[in-house]
Amino acid sequence: MAAKDGNPKARDKGITPQGEDFSAWYNELVLKAELADRGPVKGTMVIRPYGYRMWELLQARLDQMFKETGHQNAYFPLLIPESYLKREAEHVEGFSPELAVVTHAGGKELEEPLVVRPTSETVIGEMFSRWISSHRDLPLLVNQWANVVRWELRPRLFLRTTEFLWQEGHTAHVDGADAMAETMRMLGIYVSFARDVAAIPVIEGEKTPGERFAGALRTFTIEAMMRDRRALQSATSHYMGDNFSRAFDITYANERNELVHCHTTSWGLSTRMLGAVIMAHGDDRGLVLPPGLAPHQVVIVPIGRGDERAAVDEAAARLATDMEARGVRAHVDGRDASPGFKFNDWELRGVPLRVELGPRDLASGQAVVVARLGAEGKQAVGLDSLAASVPDRLSAFHAALLERATSFGDEHTAAADDWDAFAAQVGEGFANALHCGRAECEDDIKAGTAATPRCVPSDGEPEEGTCVRCGLPSAYGKRLVFARSY
RNA sequence: CGGGAAGUAGCGCAGCUUGGUUAGCGCGCAGCGUUCGGGACGCUGAGGUCGCGGGUUCGAAUCCCGCCUUCCCGACCA
Structure with a gap:
């Protein structure tokens, strides 16, 4: 009978509401749902079994998509000679502030320091240069699942950790056209993964020069809206031109026996995507997981005691087996806890469907x-038809989740044609606005509103006019999406 | 690195202002019993170098000095 409001003790069972403190909501949820925990070293993260299962499900789906488009997995070393990073000028400049460097090993100081990879363009570039010699070797399409380290100043579980897991694809092509096609193909894969697996609608587009990956000629991104209406860059795909192939001498002999530099790409998606799932779908009761990434798609809660319970358990087990036979991840919660506790617990953990028996x-x-x-409340369903109906129910759940996220995004996106409207709109969500394209003007907008250009959307309508901030003629030929972001 | 807050049991906190016996409370945890359709209840019990180092004092969780760490807000970023 503890006081409900203002009393921290009353919250032991729940989490801080999103509207009160979104950041507290997020942290408490990640911890209480047992997705992850903080590691002993600042900024490090332990991914717990429930969270890691989500990562495994994500990996399986993406990996399949990569293989279907002709990519092969490989693995490159964690340690990279420091000199490699320096071979591409912009690349070092971009990454050196956040490098972890090994200076001692085997009990003595190393002759050349080794960096713990922050990304692998450099080692992979070096290896590509050894493997590629003819146009017949191209395209070379490689992906690796790995961990990388970036010494971030302000870590946040899943969104920005010192060490994180990701996949990084690296490809080499005969020319710019082929490499650009690859860059866009992989961006498309991220878009469909986000939509069809994670139930997250995303805006795809190109980064402005100021937001480009260090060393890339063009960077493309998918941007998603979180429930606090901030943007999260959820995956990126980069066209490197011949920057890295010149730095690492990745050349091939073409049909006329001329030595030519390759054009390369890289593309990545990280554990941050799990943060996107949490923040795009979660509510005040906890996680809401898309069926495609839910460790348990259905949880069956048996109710009763004594002899009655034995019969219930048997029926529950049969139901679970039936569902599994139909490819559904079903789980019977046999814990010694009250039904009410289990209902709340599985809601916190975001399980799409619950069956009470x-x-x-x-x-x-x-x-x-x-x-x-x-939305549908509690529904009584005949035991003989239940298992068969689950796949459709899960599809409907996915569709409803995607629809909800889509309308949420639409409701909080608006065009802004003057500075006041712009400043107000980026406080509400995403603002579509014309911009002059100058880096100093971007900085000015950021200083004034904390908003940054998220991307030049691929599907934007052609439009010309004046910059929403400075009034100079607009660049890009269309509106940009601006938002405060993670 | 700038601005805030905090380090006391696994988690959340009180105690500190005004030093004083075995440092409390809630949740959680263990055992037993009763319960089981929206976070059950009773009894019994386990669990703490009070962040670290130094100082003041007869006596320090409490006062003083130094250090460390974590979290939140900003700059960097997947």
Whole structure:
């Protein structure tokens, strides 16, 4: 009977509401849902089994998509000679502030320091130069699943950790056209992964020069809106031109036996995507997981005790087996805890569908089904048809989740044609506005509103006019998306 | 690195102002019993170098000095 409001003790069971403190909501949720924990070293993260299962599911789907488009997995070393980083001028400049460097090993100082990879363009570039000699070797399409280290100043679980897991694709091509096609193909894969697996609608587009990857000629991104209406860059795809192939001497002999530099790409998606899932779908009760990434798509909560319970358990096990036979990840929660506790617990963990099964249900040959989005309330479903209906229910759940996120994004996106409207809109969500393209003007906007250009959207309508900030003629030929971001 | 807050049991906190016996409370945890359709209850119990180092004092969680760490807000970023 503790006081409800203002009393921290009353919250032991729940989490801080999003509207009160989004950042507290996020941290408490990640910890309480047992997705991750903080490691002993600042900025490091332990991914716990429930969170790691999500990563595994993500990996399996993306990996399949990569292989279907002709890529092969490989693995390159964690340690890179420091000199490699320096071979591409912009690349070092971009990454040196956040490098972790090994200076001692084997009990003595190293002759050349080794950097712990912050990304692998350099080692892979070096290896590509040894492997590629003919146009017949191209394109070379490689991906690696790995950990990387970037000494971030302000870590945040999943969103920005000192060490994180990701996949980085690296490819080499005969020319710019082929490399650009690859860059866009992989961006497309990220878009469909986000939409079809994570149920997150994204805006795809190109980064402005100021937001480009260090060493890239063009950087493309997918940007998603979180429930606090801030943007999260969820994956990127880069066209390097011949920058890295010149730095690492990646050349091939063409059909006329002329030695030519390759054009390369790289593209990556990290554990940050799990942060996107948490923040794009979660609510005040906890996570809401898209079926594609949910460790348990259905949880069956058996209710009852004694002899009644034995019959319930048996029926629950049969139901789970039935569902699994249909490719559904089902779980029976047999813990010694009250039903109410389990309901809340699985809601916190975001399980899409919950099945309640008790003596009353058994007697009437049905079960109670509840979807985590909650719109339909509790629904009685006949036991003989339940398992068969689950795949459709999960698809419907995915569609509803995507629809909800899509309308949320639409509701909080608006065009802004003058500075006051712009400043107000980036406080509300995303603002579509014309910009002059000058870096100093971007900085000015950031200083004034904390908003940055997220991208030049691929599907934007052609439009010319004047910059929303400085009034100079607009660049890019269309509106940019601006938002405060993570 | 700038600005804020905080380090006391696994988690969340009180105690500190005005030093004083075995440092408390809630949740969680263990055992037993009763419970089980929206976060159950009773009884019993385990669990703490009070962040670290030094100082003041007969006596320090409490006062003084130094250090460390973490979290939040900003600059950097997937």
